[in-house]
Amino acid sequence: MQGSRIHFEKVTKSFGTAIALSDFNLDIAPGEFVTLLGASGSGKSTALNILAGFSDATSGEVYIDGRPMTGVAPENRNVGMVFQNFALFPHKSVAENVAFPLKMRKVPRVIIERRVKAALEMVRLGEFAARKPAALSGGQRQRVALARAVVFEPPVLLMDECLSALDLKLREELQDEIRRIHREIGTTVLFVTHDQTEALTMSDRIAILEGGKIVQIDAPEALYDRPRTRFVADFIGQSNMFDLATVQNGQADVPDMGITIPVVDASAVAISLRPERIRVVLGDAPADKSVFEGVVEDETFFGPVVAQTVRLASGRVLDVRSQRSGHDRLPHAGETIRLAFDPADAAPLAAD
Numbered sequence: 365m366q367g368s369r370i371h372f373e374k375v376t377k378s379f380g381t382a383i384a385l386s387d388f389n390l391d392i393a394p395g396e397f398v399t400l401l402g403a404s405g406s407g408k409s410t411a412l413n414i415l416a417g418f419s420d421a422t423s424g425e426v427y428i429d430g431r432p433m434t435g436v437a438p439e440n441r442n443v444g445m446v447f448q449n450f451a452l453f454p455h456k457s458v459a460e461n462v463a464f465p466l467k468m469r470k471v472p473r474v475i476i477e478r479r480v481k482a483a484l485e486m487v488r489l490g491e492f493a494a495r496k497p498a499a500l501s502g503g504q505r506q507r508v509a510l511a512r513a514v515v516f517e518p519p520v521l522l523m524d525e526c527l528s529a530l531d532l533k534l535r536e537e538l539q540d541e542i543r544r545i546h547r548e549i550g551t552t553v554l555f556v557t558h559d560q561t562e563a564l565t566m567s568d569r570i571a572i573l574e575g576g577k578i579v580q581i582d583a584p585e586a587l588y589d590r591p592r593t594r595f596v597a598d599f600i601g602q603s604n605m606f607d608l609a610t611v612q613n614g615q616a617d618v619p620d621m622g623i624t625i626p627v628v629d630a631s632a633v634a635i636s637l638r639p640e641r642i643r644v645v646l647g648d649a650p651a652d653k654s655v656f657e658g659v660v661e662d663e664t665f666f667g668p669v670v671a672q673t674v675r676l677a678s679g680r681v682l683d684v685r686s687q688r689s690g691h692d693r694l695p696h697a698g699e700t701i702r703l704a705f706d707p708a709d710a711a712p713l714a715a716d
């Protein structure tokens with residue numbers, strides 16, 4: 365099976381004066397796994413609801429495999445869905461719940477039986493086929509919802525916060541299962557989560573939403589290593605951001621650090637530096653002009669990693685994460701620490 369191509373073209377959705385999506389554009393390749401990540405109210409669910417057909421765009425259009433979806437009822441879009449407030453039919457058994465989308469599609473009974481069995485085995489609920497939803501745990505019910513969403517091998521699968529109510533272990537198990545299903549049936553997935561680790565580990569690309577717009581969309585690594593704005597740098601992972609003064613001839617001053625670094629992007633107004641990209645300069649290594657100094661304020665021991673906060677002479681505090689192996693002794697709280705970084709590891713940030 366091949367997943368569908370999805371295209372949001374200039375989709376705007378307003379509720380009275382509130383604008384939930386604003387000129388929203390997104391192109392998803394067949395079989396791609398894209399996650400929408402953003403603060404509460406940024407428009408994630410609205411985008412999914414419009415694609416599913418539960419809500420109409422105020423303007424713009426959504427296409428599935430090039431076909432405009434305006435006027436197409438949800439049941440005719442061939443989209444599988446797992447939402448957080450999923451509803452299983454309480455009076456139907458697990459097997460009947462999972463069979464439902466196939467019955468709707470008038471699939472012959474022998475095929476239904478075989479597919480339901482396979483779907484329940486896939487979510488490891490083969491033994492629970494005869495039970496009613498009330499006799500299942502929350503996580504088991506969520507797995508039934510997942511089986512029901514994938515049983516008809518939809519070319520598009522929408523998942524809205526479908527794991528957030530589960531405990532960590534079960535969440536990780538279902539993340540694995542969703543990844544496996546995605547690999548096995550090649551469906552296109554549009555996934556919504558609040559959990560950035562989940563987004564980073566599951567997705568081919570992540571779209572960061574702010575105020576109903578995508579502010580950056582990239583592969584997880586690119587998004588983490590090369591955030592383009594303060595908002596994105598702050599949203600994904602931990603980041604130290606420093607203003608740049610006078611970017612000229614490929615050089616910029618970092619006033620808080622008292623150093624000058626090469627910056628290729630002339631429109632950069634600041635840099636983002638991940639805590640693990642900052643190196644502690646130990647011993648008598650000669651101070652060159654890329655080394656700057658501060659005083660360790662605080663440190664937290666994580667086993668193989670030590671997280672330190674360092675106050676610079678300017679008063680700015682930054683976070684540093686160091687591997688303990690290979691270090692004789694890191695400076696402790698109250699001591700002076702010398703730091704450096706490879707300018708290539710500093711992501712240039714444009715104005716927000």
Ligand SMILES: Nc1ncnc2c1ncn2[C@@H]1O[C@H](COP(=O)(O)OP(=O)(O)OP(=O)(O)O)[C@@H](O)[C@H]1O
Pocket residue numbers: 379382383384402403404405406407408409410411
């Ligand atoms: N039916 C509605 N009536 C009025 N405003 C709505 C409606 N649905 C959504 N909104 C508004 O649209 C904006 C986007 O909502 P949406 O549910 O898409 O955000 P979200 O990113 O999914 O948020 P969350 O993470 O909290 O689920 C919010 O400001 C919300 O209040």
